[in-house]
Amino acid sequence: MARTLEQERAAIEEEARKLEERRQKLEDREREQAIQTVEKAGLLKLDGKRLAQLLARIRTLGIDEVERRLIA
Incomplete structure (x- = not known):
């Protein structure tokens, strides 16, 4: 102690x-x-425009909705 x-x-x-x-x-x-996980999933192989569109759609729907739709 001081x-x-x-x-x-x-x-x-x-x-x-x-x-x-x-x-x-x-x-x-x-x-x-997280970046390595995205890379392993193959998402970084998408061209920039397509990846931006995908991410914009995810933002619009929200993570929970995207997960729900992928599971269904």
Whole structure:
């Protein structure tokens, strides 16, 4: 434990900074994993226009509706 309030405050701020860095790294890894999943599904092989249209349609319908239709 720190000797002074200032030292304690500085230690807490350093821990918060490290935690934020860990969160950012995790977010980056999650994003990379999502991109790899899309790539494995073959969606990145679509031409840009077709992929944009597909994503626009998904946004319009919503993820839940798209999943429901694909399952049916």
